Amino acid sequence: MGSLPWNADSQPLMLAPMQGLTNEALRACFIENYQPDIVFTEFVRVQGQSRKRIARADLAEIRSHSASIPLVVQLIGHEAVALAAAAEEVQAAGCRHLNLNLGCPYGRMTTGATGGELLNHPEKLPALLMALRRVVQGSFSVKCRAGYNMSRQLFDLLPVYADCGVDYLILHPRTVAQKYAGQADHDITREALQKTSLPIIANGDIDTAEKGLSLLSEGVAGLMIGRGALADPLVFQRLRQARVSCPDEVRQRRELAEFVLDLIPRYLAKFCGERQALMKLKDVLNFIPHLQFQKDLGKLKRSTTIARFQDLLVKNFLLFQQDRHC
Numbered sequence: 515m516g517s518l519p520w521n522a523d524s525q526p527l528m529l530a531p532m533q534g535l536t537n538e539a540l541r542a543c544f545i546e547n548y549q550p551d552i553v554f555t556e557f558v559r560v561q562g563q564s565r566k567r568i569a570r571a572d573l574a575e576i577r578s579h580s581a582s583i584p585l586v587v588q589l590i591g592h593e594a595v596a597l598a599a600a601a602e603e604v605q606a607a608g609c610r611h612l613n614l615n616l617g618c619p620y621g622r623m624t625t626g627a628t629g630g631e632l633l634n635h636p637e638k639l640p641a642l643l644m645a646l647r648r649v650v651q652g653s654f655s656v657k658c659r660a661g662y663n664m665s666r667q668l669f670d671l672l673p674v675y676a677d678c679g680v681d682y683l684i685l686h687p688r689t690v691a692q693k694y695a696g697q698a699d700h701d702i703t704r705e706a707l708q709k710t711s712l713p714i715i716a717n718g719d720i721d722t723a724e725k726g727l728s729l730l731s732e733g734v735a736g737l738m739i740g741r742g743a744l745a746d747p748l749v750f751q752r753l754r755q756a757r758v759s760c761p762d763e764v765r766q767r768r769e770l771a772e773f774v775l776d777l778i779p780r781y782l783a784k785f786c787g788e789r790q791a792l793m794k795l796k797d798v799l800n801f802i803p804h805l806q807f808q809k810d811l812g813k814l815k816r817s818t819t820i821a822r823f824q825d826l827l828v829k830n831f832l833l834f835q836q837d838r839h840c
């Protein structure tokens with residue numbers, strides 16, 4: 515067993531891996547301003563054929579993590595030898611906590627089933643899990659859906675995860691076939707708590723502090739939040755302070771503006787040129803669900819320069835006055 519990336523007496527709040535979004539710049543923004551306890555890389559593809567199992571850019575991102583909070587590197591792949599070699603490369607690059615993606619509904623590689631597709635081939639899991647367990651010196655976790663097309667598949671797999679030496683499980687209780695439709699079914703999470711002694715991190719549709727606190731009180735080891743953290747980056751602090759009431763619209767707009775304004779220089783430094791940085795900023799806006807913001811978000815999404823984007827953000831969000839729009 516490797517050591518967990520959190521203290522046994524705490525319930526960690528984790529920022530979820532989101533491909534195309536949770537790059538090092540966005541993670542740094544969260545770490546510095548919103549304090550999740552643990553962050554994850556976007557999934558890192560493991561090459562079956564190449565001598566170098568992980569792309570150079572992915573290794574550079576892993577090496578660049580200097581924050582004091584743990585970074586967990588998430589691998590996606592389908593060959594035991596390649597995954598184990600990739601885990602060695604990650605550890606040599608300075609990161610000791612690894613996670614295997616068993617959830618992504620779009621993770622299939624041309625060479626084989628990966629991510630959530632692996633739940634359609636559960637007979638392949640023990641070899642992959644054990645190969646990783648043998649080499650990972652820190653914590654080894656899996657992030658899984660409840661099943662491929664039946665959420666009760668989880669209950670057959672819980673003993674497999676435990677027997678293969680997984681340290682903790684991040685559970686997104688939708689099926690792979692469901693993709694993102696419907697709601698995450700946290701009754702499955704509650705049942706899993708009764709059926710395994712593995713620590714379970716709850717994930718899926720935790721978009722308010724209230725929902726998160728309720729799951730924590732029911733015995734999950736911690737929470738992982740993805741889209742809810744983009745919509746409300748302060749959710750980690752609201753959870754820590756058990757603040758369940760929602761801020762009013764003026765404050766919500768100001769908080770959102772402060773988040774995105776902070777991202778602008780980070781994205782300009784990370785991405786190649788203004789156009790790409792702007793496109794990536796707009797990707798973040800796609801995850802802000804508040805209906806009353808959509809008209810103003812639409813204007814931001816149509817802007818063609820960072821200067822215009824920033825002006826609109828300041829005018830319509832940071833300096834928004836309720837009565838002006840009444």
Ligand SMILES: Cc1cc2nc3c(=O)[nH]c(=O)nc-3n(C[C@H](O)[C@H](O)[C@H](O)COP(=O)(O)O)c2cc1C
Pocket residue numbers: 530531532533534535555556557588615617618657686717718719720738739740741742
């Ligand atoms: C755009 C996007 C990209 C994602 N990329 C990943 C990924 O790289 N690895 C992963 O395990 N899950 C990925 N997910 C799934 C999230 O980590 C999370 O499990 C899911 O969104 C449910 O949690 P939420 O409701 O808090 O967002 C992604 C989700 C979204 C929306």
